[in-house]
Amino acid sequence: MIGHQLHESGAHFAFTDRWGGVSAAPYEQLNLGGAVGDDPEAVRTNRELAAKSLGLDPARVVWMNQVHGPEAAVVEGPWGSSDVPCVDAVVTARRGLALAVLTADCTPVLLADPVAGVAGAAHAGRPGMVAGIVPAVVDAMVRLGADPARIVARTGPAVCGRCYEVPEAMRAEVTAVEPAAGAETSWGTPAVDVTAGVLAQLGRLGVRDTETSPVCTRESADHYSYRRDRTTGRLASYVWLD
Numbered sequence: 001m002i003g004h005q006l007h008e009s010g011a012h013f014a015f016t017d018r019w020g021g022v023s024a025a026p027y028e029q030l031n032l033g034g035a036v037g038d039d040p041e042a043v044r045t046n047r048e049l050a051a052k053s054l055g056l057d058p059a060r061v062v063w064m065n066q067v068h069g070p071e072a073a074v075v076e077g078p079w080g081s082s083d084v085p086c087v088d089a090v091v092t093a094r095r096g097l098a099l100a101v102l103t104a105d106c107t108p109v110l111l112a113d114p115v116a117g118v119a120g121a122a123h124a125g126r127p128g129m130v131a132g133i134v135p136a137v138v139d140a141m142v143r144l145g146a147d148p149a150r151i152v153a154r155t156g157p158a159v160c161g162r163c164y165e166v167p168e169a170m171r172a173e174v175t176a177v178e179p180a181a182g183a184e185t186s187w188g189t190p191a192v193d194v195t196a197g198v199l200a201q202l203g204r205l206g207v208r209d210t211e212t213s214p215v216c217t218r219e220s221a222d223h224y225s226y227r228r229d230r231t232t233g234r235l236a237s238y239v240w241l242d
Contacts, residue, residue, distance in 0.1 A: 001016070001017050001019050001020050001030075002017075002020075002050060004054060007152055009112075009115075010114050010241055010242040011112035011119070011241055012054075012238070012240050013110050013238070014054050014239075015156040015157060015213065015236075016235050017157075017220075018223055018224055019222065021046040021050075023039070023233060026229065026233075030049070030050065031046060032047055032050060032102060032233070032235065033233055047061070047236075050236060056238070059078060060078060060097060061078065061100050061238070062075050062090050063102070064084065064101070065084045065085060066088050066101075066123045067087075069133070070088070070128065070131040070132045071086070071087045072087060072089035072090065072120075072140040073085055073140075074092065075090050075094075075097070075099075076094055076097075088123040088124075089136055089137035089140065090120070091118065091119070091121075091137060092118070092119055093144045095117050095240075096241070097240060098238050098239070099120065099121035099238065100236050100238050101121045101156075102123070102234040103123065103156065103235050103236075103237065104217065104226040104232055104234050105159040105217050105218065106123055106126075106128075106158060107129070107155050107156070107194045108121070108123065108155060108158070108235075109124050109133075109137065109202075110155070110238075110239035111138070111151050111207070111239065112152050113151050113152075114150070114152070114241055116150070118141045119141075119241050120138070120141045121237070121238075122136075124198050125194065126164075126181075129174075129178065129197050129198060129201070130174055130177045134201040134202060135201060138202070148206030149206055151207045151209065152209045153202055153207050154210070154239075155195050155198060155199070156235070157215035157217050158194060158195050158217055159216060159225065160193065161181075161191050161196060163185065163186070163216055163227070164183070164191050164192050164193065164218075165185045165189050166192050171183075178197040178201065180193075180196045180199070180200035181193050181197030181200075183196070195212055223235060
């Protein structure tokens with residue numbers, strides 16, 4: 001099942017859960033990740049099902065080889081037969097071209113400036129958020145003509161700060177870069193809130209129209225969570241402009 005939001009400006013944001021696909025356990029059902037050990041044919045079918053349910057051509061969806069880094073790439077179409085580059089954000093000025101992010105606890109960040117006709121998608125895990133993937137994707141959009149004041153930003157299902165336990169030293173490393181990401185678990189131990197960090201960074205960049213998903217992937221049985229299950233599938237988040 002896919003949640004689809006159409007902004008009044010013509011920007012589309014969509015987020016999958018784990019249901020409605022053909023993958024077998026432990027990836028059941030709508031696994032969209034191709035590098036987690038699932039049957040490649042099942043993943044291909046799932047990607048087709050998801051795209052078609054959104055009215056998209058499956059061949060016109062841009063995927064990434066995500067590596068928790070700060071690199072963003074400008075795209076004019078799918079990669080085709082060439083190797084998919086190791087990037088954690090993609091940006092396009094092509095209307096109708098869908099950009100996709102794969103996650104299973106990390107924060108998917110979807111952005112659009114409908115006036116400029118520019119969209120962006122970023123994979124913001126803890127390392128990527130610290131490394132600067134959010135400023136990188138916004139900067140890439142600005143270079144294509146986007147204005148941060150016009151950018152509409154949505155984040156998808158992700159592990160929440162009450163559930164993302166980390167060692168105290170790791171929390172200190174994160175908060176030294178992004179203080180807003182400091183958190184505490186519901187059981188009183190050090191934690192990181194990646195989505196809060198993303199929102200703080202967007203705000204400093206001038207992006208004001210933001211909304212976050214209420215779903216914590218670790219708490220929701222309807223969503224994939226690497227921290228909960230380890231061997232599991234991947235959710236997808238999509239953004240495109242009419």
